[in-house]
Amino acid sequence: MAKPVQVTVSSPTNIAVIKYWGKRDAKANTPINSSVSITINQRDLRTVTTVTASKEFSKDRLWLNGTEESVADNKRVLAVFREVRARAGDRVDSTTGEVAVKAADWASMRVYVVSANNFPTAAGLASSAAGYAALAHALGELMCYTGSLDELSAVARQGSGSACRSLHGGFVAWDMGAKADGTDSMARQVAPAEHWPELDVLILVVSDAKKTVSSTSGMDTSIKTSKLLAHRAASVVPERMVRMEAAYLARDFAAFAELAMADSNQFHSTCLDTYPPIFYMNDVSRAVIQVVHAFNSACGETRAGYTFDAGPNAVLLTRKEHTAQLLAAVLAFFPPSAEAEAGFVNDAALRAQAAKAGQPAGLPALLAKMAPLKGLVKKVYHTDVGPGAHPLDDAESLATPNGLPHAPPPPPAGATWGIQLAWALGLGYPLACIGGALMGK
Amino acid sequence: MAKPVQVTVSSPTNIAVIKYWGKRDAKANTPINSSVSITINQRDLRTVTTVTASKEFSKDRLWLNGTEESVADNKRVLAVFREVRARAGDRVDSTTGEVAVKAADWASMRVYVVSANNFPTAAGLASSAAGYAALAHALGELMCYTGSLDELSAVARQGSGSACRSLHGGFVAWDMGAKADGTDSMARQVAPAEHWPELDVLILVVSDAKKTVSSTSGMDTSIKTSKLLAHRAASVVPERMVRMEAAYLARDFAAFAELAMADSNQFHSTCLDTYPPIFYMNDVSRAVIQVVHAFNSACGETRAGYTFDAGPNAVLLTRKEHTAQLLAAVLAFFPPSAEAEAGFVNDAALRAQAAKAGQPAGLPALLAKMAPLKGLVKKVYHTDVGPGAHPLDDAESLATPNGLPHAPPPPPAGATWGIQLAWALGLGYPLACIGGALMGK
Numbered sequence A, B: 001m002a003k004p005v006q007v008t009v010s011s012p013t014n015i016a017v018i019k020y021w022g023k024r025d026a027k028a029n030t031p032i033n034s035s036v037s038i039t040i041n042q043r044d045l046r047t048v049t050t051v052t053a054s055k056e057f058s059k060d061r062l063w064l065n066g067t068e069e070s071v072a073d074n075k076r077v078l079a080v081f082r083e084v085r086a087r088a089g090d091r092v093d094s095t096t097g098e099v100a101v102k103a104a105d106w107a108s109m110r111v112y113v114v115s116a117n118n119f120p121t122a123a124g125l126a127s128s129a130a131g132y133a134a135l136a137h138a139l140g141e142l143m144c145y146t147g148s149l150d151e152l153s154a155v156a157r158q159g160s161g162s163a164c165r166s167l168h169g170g171f172v173a174w175d176m177g178a179k180a181d182g183t184d185s186m187a188r189q190v191a192p193a194e195h196w197p198e199l200d201v202l203i204l205v206v207s208d209a210k211k212t213v214s215s216t217s218g219m220d221t222s223i224k225t226s227k228l229l230a231h232r233a234a235s236v237v238p239e240r241m242v243r244m245e246a247a248y249l250a251r252d253f254a255a256f257a258e259l260a261m262a263d264s265n266q267f268h269s270t271c272l273d274t275y276p277p278i279f280y281m282n283d284v285s286r287a288v289i290q291v292v293h294a295f296n297s298a299c300g301e302t303r304a305g306y307t308f309d310a311g312p313n314a315v316l317l318t319r320k321e322h323t324a325q326l327l328a329a330v331l332a333f334f335p336p337s338a339e340a341e342a343g344f345v346n347d348a349a350l351r352a353q354a355a356k357a358g359q360p361a362g363l364p365a366l367l368a369k370m371a372p373l374k375g376l377v378k379k380v381y382h383t384d385v386g387p388g389a390h391p392l393d394d395a396e397s398l399a400t401p402n403g404l405p406h407a408p409p410p411p412p413a414g415a416t417w418g419i420q421l422a423w424a425l426g427l428g429y430p431l432a433c434i435g436g437a438l439m440g441k
Helices: A075-086 A103-108 A127-142 A149-159 A161-166 A215-225 A229-249 A253-272 A283-299 A320-333 A348-357 A417-424 A428-434 B075-086 B103-108 B127-142 B149-159 B161-166 B215-225 B229-249 B253-272 B283-299 B320-333 B348-357 B417-424 B428-434
Strands: A005-011 A014-018 A023-025 A035-039 A047-054 A061-064 A067-069 A099-101 A110-117 A171-175 A186-191 A199-205 A304-307 A314-319 A379-384 B005-012 B014-018 B023-025 B035-039 B046-054 B061-064 B067-069 B099-101 B110-117 B171-175 B186-191 B199-205 B304-307 B314-319 B379-384
Touching: A005 A127, A014 A161, A014 A229, A014 A253, A014 A304, A023 A215, A035 A161, A035 A229, A047 A127, A075 A127, A075 A149, A099 A103, A110 A127, A127 A149, A127 A161, A149 A161, A149 A186, A161 A171, A161 A186, A171 A229, A186 A229, A199 A320, A215 A253, A229 A253, A229 B229, A253 A304, A253 A314, A253 B253, A283 A304, A283 A314, A283 A320, A314 A320, A320 A348, A320 A379, B005 B127, B014 B161, B014 B229, B014 B253, B014 B304, B023 B215, B035 B161, B035 B229, B046 B127, B075 B127, B075 B149, B099 B103, B110 B127, B127 B149, B127 B161, B149 B161, B149 B186, B161 B171, B161 B186, B171 B229, B186 B229, B199 B320, B215 B253, B229 B253, B253 B304, B253 B314, B283 B304, B283 B314, B283 B320, B314 B320, B320 B348, B320 B379
Parallel strands: A061 A110, B061 B110
Antiparallel strands: A005 A047, A014 A035, A035 A171, A047 A110, A061 A067, A171 A186, A199 A314, A199 A379, A304 A314, B005 B046, B014 B035, B035 B171, B046 B110, B061 B067, B171 B186, B199 B314, B199 B379, B304 B314
16 A cells, blocks of 8 residues: 655745735636735744645545535635646655656545644635645645646635735735636746845734625625726726836835835725725724824835735834834834733844834824724734745644644643633644744744 | 894705715816715704994904904905805895995995804814805895806805805705816706605714814825726716716615715725825724614615715615614614713604614624624714705894804803803803704704
8 A cells, every 4th residue: 555645835825015806707716907915924924734645545635723624515625626636747756766656646646635824714814825825835746736836826826816926935926817717817926035135024913803704705796886996907006016016126115115005095995985885994904004104204204014905904014124113103002901911022022122212203293192002903923025835844744644634732831721722622733733933933 | 324234044064975075176176076965954953154244344254153263364265255246236125125235335345254053063064065155145145146046056165165065955966067267166956855855864973073184185185196086086976976866856765875875985985095095984984884784684675875974974864764763773783871871862752763663673683793882973963854055034143233243142051061161161152053953853
């Protein structure tokens, strides 16, 4: 009996700075406009996926965050399996140099998938992007996908549109394409993260409640009812794509951030123009926007930007020389509740720098009428731009050699009651799998 | 010495259901698109203005809500004065039948203006619309303006754009016009209030705080920065104007309310597409929107609509047969604080009917996740559609025969400490002038 073959990969999420909203074709999962994103460093937020193939398996199976989900009922997952299998290659054993699995044999081998995120699902951070990018990349690595990484991104796109942008690192454009079958609707790396290492990111978690309107259903309603969305796609985005790529390549922070802010607001304005209207931002999101504009006014230049996906969480953009000052402003206007105080910022060193740097001198006067909103930002993640999906060592596998998920380990020694509760609720598995990436940088 | 001549008028506010946002020409105060509104009944909310002319007066003077304001420094007020004087007519004394003031003499007579609102200034209800409509109408009555009411509306427009719609009652279109000087940018009555007496209105006062961005400066920024506003004005509004007028004339409530909701949302979406973005609605406004859509779902038909001007207050539209049911839903999801309980709804009889009618049976289940937002709606006004600006009897004059504001009367017997404080702060004057219009219907 042949030994099962196993691959583990890690995939990042990404944050669009020119937004994708609206499908051109639901089946092909193609967009009505191109978009462009930064890939978030996997040190902080990532999906890990282990895939195991064996001739002994009778069907494809999937465990997501410790719970088994149906593969047969999930059209998106099925599409990714189908597309990777269609272009599978010979798998060579790296130690023996011999062909372990022939290209033609993948069709008869079933796969077990074990996947876990380390960020709240469906809270406005694109966990589905990281998840489908990880799935496509893991299956691609396993089955020695014969296409290019850009072509593999078109496979990930069929799982979740924005997932195509997570295969690459750095600054990534998703060109909408023109073909009906979507084969030219794929991601392209504009520049790697190393091109602009100064770019920095603070993610403010405003709420981890489930979204009331999913992206897919929201887009569908917007396409049908918004009178502004088609105009945005046809007449506004193309010109913005050109300017945004140019700003990134030129490392022109003011142009980059101002365009990101305008495009985030325009995306949310098309949601509001939908009938019934869709609201992803709340009063806390709006207060964050107000603080960022006032921060820039106080600094006399654009040192910060923001972008919001389909949820209330804010993604703040800045340059590393200004991150501490920006964090100081965030802490002044959005102080943590007493319970959230410990570990409120995932980067203790940065928090110490922020205390030293202080907020810009003129900012309190500009926001004299705004009382601090205590406890309404729940967590601040400091991160930056990073690489795309990539394989991990076997030591980071989420599965046994037979492809089944590892049993959850016991909670860490000295765990707080909150962590113990998470374990009791069955959340210990994904938390432990991720290996404490959130505990420190 | 000739006796001063005095006229007192009352003017309503109006609520646009196809919104005006953006000036074509700042000097002429012409809009980038046509708009259409309902005129709010003056029983509930109005501006009263008394104008007194005398050859003895050395300059034009203006008292607004008890405080004297400069006329010479107010270009909008000056424009209204100038335009009415330019087309003044002979004033005939109604008792003697003789010409009291010749048309040519108005140029040498100065005018004292005393004006008072009975609703919070700049809180998102169009107090400036009522104010400038009252000023134009009062001066027009005083000086026997020789143009038509539509032409007088173009004079009011130079004070405040939306003021032109308050001269007429019922359902009023403001046609944007084409001329550079704005003389064809005027209001036209589509139908009087009597055409559709079933139409009913609930105004939910969400906050009476001052707006952070005035309409004039907001529009200016939107025109300069929004990529969606010009598209709305050119390609969306013209078709909506036609459909909205047809819906009103046909008394088609569902078409009327659905278009009003969509257009309110689109107006706010162009504000959000402005850079920096402008937010007039807050989380309470959004909760009201959610309740209205759920209310309609629970009823199986569109029985309620909403529209929001440049502020967080909600104007709910319904038919009189459904007002009690709608109010019951409002009271269920937005109960008053203990302090606001007394007089929370200005119409005690309707509140009793609402208690009897109850909210729609299916509504609580649809909004099971929404906890009641206690105390966040501060006041509910029940009103409906009414007539335009019109003269009042001398008994309602706000001024002495010599044109000076009446001294504030003492606070009413048994006044609460809040009312006493208002008097102490000098607010007693407008409150008393209005004659307690808010106390009951």
